[in-house]
Amino acid sequence: MAPSTNALPQGRDDSAPFGRMLTAMVTPMAADGTIDYDGAARLAAYLVDEQRNDGLVVSGTTGESPTTSDEEDERLLRTVLEAVGDRATIVAGVGTNHTEHTLKLARQAERAGAHGLLVVTPYYNKPPQEGLARHFSTVADATGLPVMLYDIPGRTGTPIAAETLLRLADHPRIIAVKEAKGDLFGASRVMAETDLVFYSGDDALNLPWLSVGAAGFVSVVGHVVGADLREMIDAFLGGDTRRATEIHRRLLPVVTALMTRTQGVIATKAALSLLGLPGGTVRPPLVDATPEFTAALREDLVAGGVKIVEGP
Numbered sequence: 368m369a370p371s372t373n374a375l376p377q378g379r380d381d382s383a384p385f386g387r388m389l390t391a392m393v394t395p396m397a398a399d400g401t402i403d404y405d406g407a408a409r410l411a412a413y414l415v416d417e418q419r420n421d422g423l424v425v426s427g428t429t430g431e432s433p434t435t436s437d438e439e440d441e442r443l444l445r446t447v448l449e450a451v452g453d454r455a456t457i458v459a460g461v462g463t464n465h466t467e468h469t470l471k472l473a474r475q476a477e478r479a480g481a482h483g484l485l486v487v488t489p490y491y492n493k494p495p496q497e498g499l500a501r502h503f504s505t506v507a508d509a510t511g512l513p514v515m516l517y518d519i520p521g522r523t524g525t526p527i528a529a530e531t532l533l534r535l536a537d538h539p540r541i542i543a544v545k546e547a548k549g550d551l552f553g554a555s556r557v558m559a560e561t562d563l564v565f566y567s568g569d570d571a572l573n574l575p576w577l578s579v580g581a582a583g584f585v586s587v588v589g590h591v592v593g594a595d596l597r598e599m600i601d602a603f604l605g606g607d608t609r610r611a612t613e614i615h616r617r618l619l620p621v622v623t624a625l626m627t628r629t630q631g632v633i634a635t636k637a638a639l640s641l642l643g644l645p646g647g648t649v650r651p652p653l654v655d656a657t658p659e660f661t662a663a664l665r666e667d668l669v670a671g672g673v674k675i676v677e678g679p
Contacts, residue, residue: 370664418593
């Protein structure tokens, strides 16, 4: 497969091929559950222009991809690319637990203009490591786009073993891993022995991941504190670990609120509502945040330094 002609934004380097601060973007929806494409464009612009994201993931789990159609995924991707694709890396979530369907989504994303692919471990059917290696390699063979693997066994039921990552690192288009299983030691071994680039996929461990060599974050809390997280990255890489630690500690209430008190999409869309930003409702089987949760969320966000939009 020849390299894709989809142009990445300028300024990328091999140490952070997808950027450093990426948010796994929610999919804004109207009250009737249809996708709010205008809202998606506005949210993407806010995340890039005001929250200092240099990359976005579209149609990941936080984008409610289990409940969106292939047609919706394509239109959403094109919407975000049109809004910010000239100044941020747009990574399309295409992973499913069916290899043929994943191939279809990968090719669709490439035609739409995606800069890269996020491919999650197949879930529920729990393939063995050989099955994972074949699945990821087949998807990477299907397009010319760079691939970020997504290792999150808490959702998929199956971790990607370090030995499998060492094997997959030989593929020229498998270049990064979004790591959400907390195996800093195993990842350190992979980073030491290969050119695979790691991104923190767990906001609670963002700073520890930087300490072992991660390039940056694929974040959920980046919806509301992306600029702070980017400052943390810049401080750490600039040698100011004290400042990075201060930011990490200040953001603890935000991470707690968005990542531990209820399902992440529910919490994030409630937070966006408090900020006057597009988010809207969630699709079943998720349920919208309760007024009680939202009230507690407001307190946590304020404690973390987030400015809330006050109603009339």
